[in-house]
Amino acid sequence: xxxxxxxxxxxxxxxxxxxxxxxxxxxxxxxxxxxxxxxxxxxxxxxxxxxxxxxxxxxxxxxxxxxxxxxxxxxxxxxxxxxxxxxxxxxxxxxxxxxxxxxxxxxxxxxxxxxxxxxxxxxxxxxxxxxxxxxxxxxxxxxxxxxxxxxxxxxxxxxxxxxxxxxxxxxxxxxxxxxxxxxxxxxxxxxxxxxxxxxxxxxxxxxxxxxxxxxxxxxxxxxxxxxxxxxxxxxxxxxxxxxxxxxxxxxxxxxxxxxxxxxxxxxxxxxxxxxxxxxxxxxxxxxxxxxxxxxxxxxxxxxxxxxxxxxxxxxxxxxxxxxxxxxxxxxxxxxxxxxxxxxxxxxxxxxxxxxxxxxxxxxxxxxxxxxxxxxxxxxxxxxxxxxxxxxxxxxxxxxxxxxxxxxxxxxxxxxxxxxxxxxxxxxxxxxxxxxxxxxxxxxxxxxxxxxxxxxxxxxxxxxxxxxxxxxxxxxxxxxxxxxxxxxxxxxxxxxx
Numbered sequence: 384x385x386x387x388x389x390x391x392x393x394x395x396x397x398x399x400x401x402x403x404x405x406x407x408x409x410x411x412x413x414x415x416x417x418x419x420x421x422x423x424x425x426x427x428x429x430x431x432x433x434x435x436x437x438x439x440x441x442x443x444x445x446x447x448x449x450x451x452x453x454x455x456x457x458x459x460x461x462x463x464x465x466x467x468x469x470x471x472x473x474x475x476x477x478x479x480x481x482x483x484x485x486x487x488x489x490x491x492x493x494x495x496x497x498x499x500x501x502x503x504x505x506x507x508x509x510x511x512x513x514x515x516x517x518x519x520x521x522x523x524x525x526x527x528x529x530x531x532x533x534x535x536x537x538x539x540x541x542x543x544x545x546x547x548x549x550x551x552x553x554x555x556x557x558x559x560x561x562x563x564x565x566x567x568x569x570x571x572x573x574x575x576x577x578x579x580x581x582x583x584x585x586x587x588x589x590x591x592x593x594x595x596x597x598x599x600x601x602x603x604x605x606x607x608x609x610x611x612x613x614x615x616x617x618x619x620x621x622x623x624x625x626x627x628x629x630x631x632x633x634x635x636x637x638x639x640x641x642x643x644x645x646x647x648x649x650x651x652x653x654x655x656x657x658x659x660x661x662x663x664x665x666x667x668x669x670x671x672x673x674x675x676x677x678x679x680x681x682x683x684x685x686x687x688x689x690x691x692x693x694x695x696x697x698x699x700x701x702x703x704x705x706x707x708x709x710x711x712x713x714x715x716x717x718x719x720x721x722x723x724x725x726x727x728x729x730x731x732x733x734x735x736x737x738x739x740x741x742x743x744x745x746x747x748x749x750x751x752x753x754x755x756x757x758x759x760x761x762x763x764x765x766x767x768x769x770x771x772x773x774x775x776x777x778x779x780x781x782x783x784x785x786x787x788x789x790x791x792x793x794x795x796x797x798x799x800x801x802x803x804x805x806x807x808x809x810x811x812x813x814x815x816x817x818x819x820x821x822x823x824x825x826x827x828x829x830x831x832x833x834x835x836x837x838x839x840x841x842x843x844x845x846x847x848x849x850x851x852x853x854x855x856x857x858x859x860x861x862x863x864x865x866x867x868x869x870x871x872x873x874x875x876x877x878x879x
Contacts, residue, residue, distance in 0.1 A: 393679060400680040401693050404669060406621050407676065408697055411545060411748065412666030413628075415805045416701060417708030418717040419662040422655030425648045425709060431656065432663055432701060439667035440694045442818055442857060444687060444846035445825035446515075446670050447677060451844035452828035453513040453521055455506040459835065506836070507843045512678040515671055515820070516765055522827040532766040534815035535671065539759040541808030543791035546748045546755070548799045549720060551594035556723050557741040559587055591799055598749075599792050605753035606760060606784040620747045627743040628704065630736065631725060635707035638730070646710040657871040660864060661806030664813040666701065671816050687847060719801035720744060760787040810868040818861035826854045 395403075420428040513521075519531040559581040577588035585593075638644055669676070680686065708717065712724055725731050726741040760783050764774070774783075798804070825846065832840060846853075 394681045395679055397680050397682055397689050401689050404676050404693050408669045414721045415662050415802050417705050417721045419659040420705040421648050421709045421714035421717050423659040424651035427651040435663040436694055436698045441848050442821035445821040446673050447844055448846045449518055449824040449828045450509050451507040451842050452832050453518045454509050454511050457511055458506055509678055512674050514674050534812055536762055538812035538816050540791055541812055542755050544794040545804045546752045547791050547795035550598050550745050550748050551591045552799045553744045554594045555591045595795055602752050603788050606756040606788045620750050632707055635711040638711050644710050645713045648709040657868055658802055658806040661809035665805050665809030670821055756787055760784055814861050814864055818857050822854045822857040
């Protein structure tokens with residue numbers, strides 16, 4: 384996600400791209416959604432989930448239109464450069480050279496190039512992977528670019544804090560229960576405090592921080608190097624994710640079918656909407672990774688329809704996961720990490736399955752943490768980079784990795800409230816990335832396209848929501864959500 388033009392990568396079919404996007408969106412946020420659903424009420428949760436999903440689809444089409452406009456700008460500049468080179472060659476050539484075969488062929492090609500330059504049909508093909516940072520530098524002014532990086536960096540810090548807390552929480556819940564009286568697994572009916580004993584004289588919070596220290600020591604050093612997720616590791620983590628989700632949904636449906644469902648969720652509870660909103664926004668986050676997903680798709684003729692299908696499938700999946708959860712388990716027994724609700728003997732009889740679900744976040748999150756850390760480090764470098772300048776070795780190899788790693792670890796050290804971490808990250812930085820940035824990108828790229836190519840030029844990948852009203856509506860929704868969440872937090876703190 385660094386701000387540059389990167390290699391497109393190996394091409395794949397539109398349906399493979401649909402699967403990749405599904406895997407990207409459905410992640411950690413899905414595991415915190417059932418508790419948010421139970422708190423806010425099933426009707427309010429359903430309405431908000433559908434609306435947030437629709438708004439995310441709108442801004443995804445905005446981002447894709449901006450990608451096409453950026454590709455057109457880059458392609459136009461290359462064509463202009465070639466034209467200038469040809470003109471220079473022509474001006475230095477002698478009269479006899481003009482009669483040569485090479486120059487004759489070049490002269491024959493020029494009218495064709497001119498026709499291509501006047502036609503916008505191929506200008507807007509998305510063939511170069513233009514990252515979000517590069518698009519920001521093309522269409523935003525300096526202040527806008529800095530605000531863009533501030534938003535991206537804040538979101539990535541929140542992401543890392545969530546990951547750094549999720550792994551120790553899962554390990555603490557599973558191992559503390561096994562070492563205590565609850566040898567079958569986590570007892571979700573019990574209300575544990577951080578001060579409760581876990582191992583001997585060690586409290587649960589002490590064990591959590593020990594696991595956090597081990598997590599930091601094992602995965603933190605990767606921040607100081609360049610790492611990337613390999614194809615096979617991605618396939619493995621995706622397979623584990625879908626096995627875990629399938630097991631949870633089937634087990635919940637079986638319990639409900641046997642009449643063992645304990646959940647009686649309320650219709651609406653507006654006190655839980657703040658957390659639900661943040662969780663929903665976080666759970667639909669994909670706009671920052673669209674260039675790496677959309678660009679390698681071989682045929683983009685029906686890409687908007689495929690995106691709509693993807694969002695419809697994701698909505699159906701989130702609904703199925705959350706509704707089976709809230710009717711299977713009581714609202715006060717649902718845990719921040721939904722997988723931990725299945726670490727009980729009465730829910731899952733097979734010990735291997737209990738441990739697999741309980742420790743599932745450990746495996747998947749541990750593979751993602753170094754990738755996100757390196758991405759955040761590279762964004763810091765891009766933010767402070769100056770043309771032609773280089774960083775000293777200490778700054779490049781020590782300072783940037785350190786400021787990347789330390790803040791999220793400190794946040795995870797202070798709190799392991801995953802629902803709040805996800806809600807705050809989604810409600811603030813997530814709102815900026817998912818709504819504000821795509822809205823301003825599409826508005827400014829449209830103006831830039833009209834100035835460069837003329838008012839009659841049509842972007843073949845333009846959003847179906849092409850009226851300026853939709854840009855204004857997205858921004859109004861974003862700022863309303865920002866104000867609502869902030870007001871709720873302030874009122875909640877003053878009451879305490």
